[in-house]
Amino acid sequence: MRCLAVCQDELVIRILDEILLPGFEVEFIVESRSVSRRLHEAGIHVVAGDPRHLDTYQKADLSPSTCVIIEDNGRRSPRKILEAVRDAGGTLVYILGIGAVYFVGFIYFAFFVNFHDKKLNIRSRLLYAPDVASNLPAKGFILAAASIGFATFLLVFNLDTKFLDFIGLTTFLNNVAMQTRALIIVSVILTTCTVFISEFMSSTATAVAFFTVAVALCKSLNVPALPILIGISAVATVPSMSPIASPVNAMAFGGIKGVSLRRMITVGFVMDLAAIVVVNLWSLIYIPWYYRIRL
DSSP: OEEEEEOOOHHHHHHHHHHHTTTSEEEEEESOHHHHHHHHHTTOOEEESOTTSHHHHHHTTOOTTSEEEEEEOSSSOSHHHHHHHHHTTOOEEEEEEHHHHHHHHHHHHHHTOOEEETTTTEEEOSOOHHHHHTTOOHHHHHHHHHHHHHHHHHHHTTHHHHHHHHTTHHHHHHHHHHHHOOHHHHHHHHHHHHHHHHHHHOHHHHHHHHHHHHHHHHHHHTSOSHHHHHHHHHHTTOOOSOTTSOHHHHHHHHHSTTOOHHHHHHHHHHHHHHHHHHHHHIIIIIHHHHTTOOO
């Protein structure tokens, strides 16, 4: 069966070419001539042209029985490509999300392709099924489960917001916002609190709690909340001091032998401080410039 794939990502094209051959007669439509030239040199059948123009599909000899796969990378709507394919007589059309391609490609290359090791002169796969379940860190899974369970408990019973009210942080931030009227001070306090409270309360629950606080503060300051919310989202992924800050921390601490909790706290503290500086510069300078927001 003939297949015409409209793709712009070189990795996606190589994965599809590897997977679909030899069951399909595959040809790719690529907009970039440089990518088309590289793929052609690699032995992949490529047609260079604008996928939004009807004549591109006429040159590719598209027929109603041809299977058409259109890559949707999320950056540009495939509507015009779909219209051009339909006008050219295409009927078997499939939209392919990038996430699915990368997942299938990873599974295929990791578990099914035999790679040649020139040093040992052997051919073997990167992974075998037993590798996925062998030598799993029980301690890491216990800590990760505890982290996820604690975050769920806080979110279900709304204890994250109640905790902020209990320690008086919400009132303190309101007073600072009203007295200084300085967005940068409010942003630094919010991101600092998010990072360090996330070390002990779960980053997800803390970020959700501070979202509510940030929206109210930005409304009182009469400024857009988007840069602050993006900053909180970014720093919520940073916490590195505590094993229970996130499932990733838990798996790393429980799965890697010889990890010192004291060293983890020390290095994590420095990383948290650096992240606060970088994220505030990014969210208060780059984000407003990118989204054309006036603070």
